[in-house]
Amino acid sequence: MPSSLQLVDRPRVLVVGGGYVGLYVALNLQKKIATAGGIVTVVDPNPYMTYQPFLPEVAGGNIEARHAVVSLREHLKGSEVIQGSVTSVDHENRKAVVELPGDQGFVEIPYVDVVLAAGSITRTFPIPGLAEAGIGNKTIEEAVALRNQLIERIEFASTATDPAERKRALTFVVVGGGFAGIETIAELEDLAREAVRNNGRLRQEEVRFVLVEAMGRIMPEVTADQAEWVVKHLQSRGVEVLLNTSLANAEGSLKLINMPDKTPADEFEADTLIWTAGVQANPMVRSTDFPLEPRGRVRVLPDLRIAGDEGIIDNAWAAGDVAAVPDLTGKGLPDGTCVPNAQHALRQAKVLAKNLWANRWDKPLVDYKHKNLGAVAGFGPWKGVANINVLGRIGLTGPLAWVAHRGYHGLAIPTAERKFRVMLDWFSSLFAGRDTTPLQGLTNPRAAFETAARPAPKPAAPASVPAPAAASDGAGEKVPAGAK
Structure with missing residues (x-):
């Protein structure tokens, strides 16, 4: 079902994903692109970026959950933020299809440049149960x-x-x-x-x-x-x-x-x-027409442009966990790519934004090279x-x-x-100290209201209680219960 979502009618830089890379690319480009008459559009299923290194402390009760996430709409006021999931990217025709939450259907988003920043998901194995x-x-x-x-x-x-x-x-x-x-x-x-x-x-x-x-x-x-x-x-x-x-x-x-x-x-x-x-690249990249390497990540050059066997793909960029970024320091993974972590993602985003803008004006691009701190x-x-x-x-x-x-x-x-x-x-x-107060019922927050809204049950008939046995007065005579 097509959606009636109204899109900004300007040349668009489409950022797929609102994590480390997506947030920082948008922060670094939104004013520049707007000045040039365009718009940066960030699409993510969540309305926030999650700072994942803080998740253990959230679980442990040292950090409030909302403080470990960053609102996209609040901090990307110069960008177009759409909550939804990119289901496919047709780069040849410069279009992406986004599924909106609920039953709102799908929307087709045209773009000039696309940045794949969909991050990673948990890697699991087919273990029974x-x-x-x-x-x-x-x-x-x-x-x-x-x-x-x-x-x-x-x-x-x-x-x-x-x-x-x-x-x-x-x-x-x-x-x-x-x-x-x-x-x-x-x-x-x-x-x-x-x-x-x-x-x-x-x-x-x-x-x-x-x-x-x-x-x-x-x-x-x-x-x-x-x-x-x-x-x-x-x-x-x-x-x-x-x-x-x-x-x-x-x-x-x-x-x-x-x-x-x-x-x-x-x-x-x-x-x-x-x-x-462990983690693995977001599987949404399989629904694109971009080249992937054996681990399912998008193939990119050190300057973060997507490239395949036939050369560079114009106006297509990727970084972070979803991209196989060459590690020029020689200290990365055995296959020569950067380790998928926040340290690399944050820095790659800034290089990507700089190169995307430079590419618009045919200026030289820089390679991503970062010594692990x-x-x-x-x-x-x-x-x-x-x-x-x-x-x-x-x-x-x-x-x-x-x-x-x-x-x-x-x-x-x-x-x-x-x-x-x-x-x-x-x-x-x-x-x-740590806050050890649990928040119960989050999976069904309406449970208490549903219980209160149900018609009150009719009172049950009182159960019959057998009469107490007669007591003895000590002389062999039985005394009725309750008698003195």
């Missing part, structure tokens, strides 16, 4: 759900009388030992510790956290010594770290296997299964690990690493308004 039992931590909705799930399960366990139910509710499993998985399990373990401390019916020893990683080490972004320190740190907090182990089945109980011989490792039940085992991770207040590559390599663990983590990400989140809100969250949590 995973789709039904698992949850990721890549969206703000998932982070909020994880926080509420953990607190609700702890509260449930505190009143459960069945030992098996209690044990299952207090078992939390994270699959994936990268930055996302380690930060998620560390923040949630801290949150669980606080929730149990507030509940006198539970003991901390009853709570079980399990980290499952298929490789022989965790966090490849840091040194081997730092990775070993992280493992020991997690183990000191009671977290079970299972390396060279993979999830084989999630139907009913979780079945783990040893890698690489695929022999059984362990089997147990858990109500909470969190999957953080390192990596920082937080594991809860005053706990963390950092590998900083500024003046040589500096390896940090503990409080200094945690300060570096907060310092870097506090500056990196877009817009001054969001920086201010996040820093206020951090300041308050240092003194007031």
Whole structure:
């Protein structure tokens, strides 16, 4: 069904995706394109950009969920923002089809330039039961759900009388030992510790956290010594770290296997299964006429123009997780492309915007080349690990690493308004602690109203109560009940 959406009738730069790349490309181009008589149009299913490095802290209750996202419409006032999903791109005819939310149908959007910035989605495997039992931590909705799930399960366990139910509710499993998985399990373990401390019916020893990683080490972004320190740190907090182990089945109980011989490792039940085992390029790029490389990413040159075997494709650009951007420093992935992370995406966006504008005026383009500044991770207040590559390599663990983590990400989140809100969250949590208040009923917020709006049931007939037996007066005579 075609939509009646009214589009701005001006030459358009279409930005597919409102994440790191989409937001920064629009911020850097909207005034310039408007001055030249055009318009920047950003299309994304969500009305906000999510700062994903903050998702573990949202799940852990240190950052308010809304403060980890950046409103596109509020901060892109010079752009045309459309909430919807790009279903196909026909670059030969310079048109894209967008599906609008609800039943509003589809709209065809013409453009002059297109920027593919659709990012990535969680990478999963065909493991039986995973789709039904698992949850990721890549969206703000998932982070909020994880926080509420953990607190609700702890509260449930505190009143459960069945030992098996209690044990299952207090078992939390994270699959994936990268930055996302380690930060998620560390923040949630801290949150669980606080929730149990507030509940006198539970003991901390009853709570079980399990980290499952298929490789022989965790966090490849840091040194081997730092990775070993992280493992020991997690183990000191009671977290079970299972390396060279993979999830084989999630139907009913979780079945783990040893890698690489695929022999059984362990089997147990858990109500909470969190999957953080990597990402993959957004599959929407398969509905375009652009060249893709084997991993499903768009092929681009170092200047971020899309190019195939037949050469450069005019007026087509891509960056971020959805693009195979060559890493000219030689420090990237084994295939020679940039690691899919926020650090690269933010910087690629600025280079892309500069090159797109320069290309309009036939000016020279610059190649994207960025030396990785390192990596920082937080594991809860005053706990963390950092590998900083500024003046040589500096390896940090503990409080200094945690300060570096907060310092870097506090500056990196877009817009001054969001920086201010996040820093206020951090300041308050240092003194007031984590917020362990759950928000229940979010999946069905109308439940209370529906219950109130139903007709009141007719009162049930009182159950017949048998008359009390007559008591004895002590001399063999029975006295009627109630008599003195």
